[in-house]
């Protein structure tokens with residue numbers, strides 16, 4: 219099926235991230251599932267995306283919402299069965315949607331049979347060699363807070379760059395390499411169109427000897443030059459995976475989740491014989507000001523072009539505060555990828571206005587755009603979740619100082635009212651939804667002029683019609699210092715990131731606008747337009 223679709227689809231695709239726990243609940247247990255997704259795929263066709271990326275649905279104790287895998291070749295009963303996965307892929311392909319799954323190669327669950335065997339077999343055994351065991355820990359911190367090392371009963375320590383229940387695999391061990399290569403084949407054989415590779419910058423570590431500072435604070439975002447991130451040895455692994463993917467018909471892709479900077483380092487993951495795409499987190503993190511936005515667009519395009527890869531653009535995912543809320547802090551300019559316990563509430567109206575403008579700009583850029591479920595509804599972060607319902611291990615491991623990522627993972631609203639706004643027949647029991655989400659429900663926005671949903675839909679339709687994904691950026695220098703203005707083919711894009719309204723060029727026709735123009739037909743602050 220895949221082979222019938224156009225080739226090199228991944229160079230200008232729009233890819234929609236589904237977080238299975240929170241997309242749609244078919245069986246009414248309060249947690250989303252695969253049949254729920256299959257039943258709602260029509261929504262994504264209506265919206266106009268090309269592919270979906272599914273966050274993990276594999277068997278897992280769910281210590282990190284499924285990023286702690288205990289069996290790489292099955293579906294957790296929470297989400298359904300393998301047959302449900304096959305049905306999902308079949309339906310998606312029937313609808314012309316590609317399916318990308320998450321691959322979590324840096325660590326397993328501590329309940330994976332390999333880790334259990336490693337504990338049972340003891341120091342010096344081949345079973346322990348699949349993980350990173352040491353007699354003494356060093357000072358590496360866990361991303362979720364505290365030390366990255368935990369001691370086992372016989373006195374050895376194991377490395378976990380994330381939660382204590384996520385032991386890191388030892389990628390120097392050929393058995394680990396062989397196993398994950400086989401996992402790739404397992405899902406490729408089932409028809410997946412690609413893999414989003416979790417912690418792609420972390421697999422290979424350069425060991426550092428122990429020191430006295432075991433409790434060093436974790437970095438805000440993991441990026442080099444630390445010895446556990448972005449080591450050159452990772453690239454050989456991706457070259458070997460690329461060969462596997464290339465054995466399969468159609469264009470199957472690898473997408474790197476690699477929090478590295480500068481963007482030139484990111485581009486190394488997408489050299490011609492490695493991955494196809496890497497998430498552009500520099501773009502996600504850029505402040506809402508014209509200079510840095512122009513700069514990150516330029517540097518990303520240049521870095522990716524230097525290796526012949528498409529640039530990607532992303533504003534939200536399941537690990538960061540939703541952009542409709544990040545942009546709701548006027549004074550801090552998009553700095554809050556996490557919200558601390560002492561932070562004030564974001565301004566919802568300002569955040570939404572800027573988020574709509576930011577998305578309108580993003581969808582005009584050439585390359586690949588990633589959307590995170592619910593952003594097409596303008597969903598804000600849930601910032602008032604009661605502490606007792608929080609699930610993210612960050613909350614506990616940070617000593618209750620970082621709230622964690624639950625606020626962007628709340629089940630999405632489909633219809634107004636009901637126990638879970640149409641997420642399922644019952645309540646969204648795994649994480650409660652805010653009471654104000656009636657107004658964001660899909661059904662309330664469908665066919666409503668000016669709704670965020672219709673803005674996304676129109677943008678995706680026009681993006682396709684004007685072939686913006688395959689276009690180029692030509693800067694328009696005269697637009698003013700606070701305005702990001704570029705031409706992509708016949709479309710002129712103008713995003714006003716300043717405070718004063720901006721006049722349209724004479725004779726311009728508005729194709730798309732993220733908000734209303736003012737009474738004089740000018741583009742107000744925090745608004746973006748596409749013009750002909």
Ligand code: NOJ
Nearest residue numbers: 282285380416417536537
């Ligand atoms: C990145 C994933 O996106 C995140 O959700 C997860 O906690 C870590 N990797 C560890 O797997």
